[in-house]
Amino acid sequence: MHGDHIFGLMGLLASCGLAGNVDRVDIYGPAGLNEYLQACSRYSHTHFSYPVKVHTVRPGVIYEDEEFSVVCGQLNHRVTAYGYRVVEKDRVGRFDVEKAKALEIPPGRVYGQLKRGETVTLNDGRTIQGSELCGPTEIGRKIAYCTDTVFCDGAVELAQDADVLIHEATFAHQDADMAFQRLHSTTTMAAQTALAASTHRLIMTHFSPRYAPGNSLELKDLLLEARAIFPNTDMAYDFMTYEVPRRREVVLSGKC
Numbered sequence: 001m002h003g004d005h006i007f008g009l010m011g012l013l014a015s016c017g018l019a020g021n022v023d024r025v026d027i028y029g030p031a032g033l034n035e036y037l038q039a040c041s042r043y044s045h046t047h048f049s050y051p052v053k054v055h056t057v058r059p060g061v062i063y064e065d066e067e068f069s070v071v072c073g074q075l076n077h078r079v080t081a082y083g084y085r086v087v088e089k090d091r092v093g094r095f096d097v098e099k100a101k102a103l104e105i106p107p108g109r110v111y112g113q114l115k116r117g118e119t120v121t122l123n124d125g126r127t128i129q130g131s132e133l134c135g136p137t138e139i140g141r142k143i144a145y146c147t148d149t150v151f152c153d154g155a156v157e158l159a160q161d162a163d164v165l166i167h168e169a170t171f172a173h174q175d176a177d178m179a180f181q182r183l184h185s186t187t188t189m190a191a192q193t194a195l196a197a198s199t200h201r202l203i204m205t206h207f208s209p210r211y212a213p214g215n216s217l218e219l220k221d222l223l224l225e226a227r228a229i230f231p232n233t234d235m236a237y238d239f240m241t242y243e244v245p246r247r248r249e250v251v252l253s254g255k256c
């Protein structure tokens with residue numbers, strides 16, 4: 001609930017209303033968020049033209065549908081702070097209809113069985129394995145987002161095997177004393193979290209303005225510090241986008 005994380009929310013919600021294409025907004029956050037938004041709305045005389053539902057979260061699974069699940073985990077900061085892990089579910093490999101047709105497998109119920117990876121005996125006596133006709137399983141991607149925390153087990157847990165870990169790095173390594181006092185992370189803490197959790201990529205964010213250009217330490221130095229520990233590190237910047245690549249796994253048998 002620190003200001004640097006919520007001051008933009010009212011503006012964003014107001015802009016969504018002006019854009020006019022919003023049916024409903026669901027916001028997930030810590031206790032106090034609903035009261036904060038209600039007060040902002042009351043004193044700024046801003047009323048949303050669409051329903052806004054605030055869900056107060058606690059550690060555990062906070063959202064799940066057919067495509068994704070989201071897990072909330074406790075971090076270690078001066079106020080209650082949570083990190084999040086978004087997990088995309090694995091998707092079955094694509095059934096190759098063309099190949100099935102080429103093999104002269106008659107369409108019908110058999111297709112469904114083959115799609116599920118079952119082995120089917122056709123009327124003409126041939127035995128076909130479903131796995132031969134399905135592409136590789138698409139492994140779901142995992143993203144962890146941890147901000148406002150000193151190095152903690154909760155962050156490592158959220159980031160376990162993640163494709164991308166977005167982690168705060170408020171301070172350079174030499175300012176670790178300040179990081180411990182204020183319960184923020186250094187570049188090395190962020191990198192160690194990524195390393196301990198066997199994540200694939202680290203994107204650092206939430207930098208102190210003390211590393212602005214012209215100072216003795218600059219953002220590019222922070223990047224070098226982190227890369228010395230975890231080479232696959234990048235720095236976030238405003239409006240950055242990053243498409244998380246999909247990892248592929250070849251399925252040799254069983255369900256496809």
Ligand SMILES: [Zn+2]
Pocket residue numbers: 002004005148206
């Ligand atoms: Zn912050």
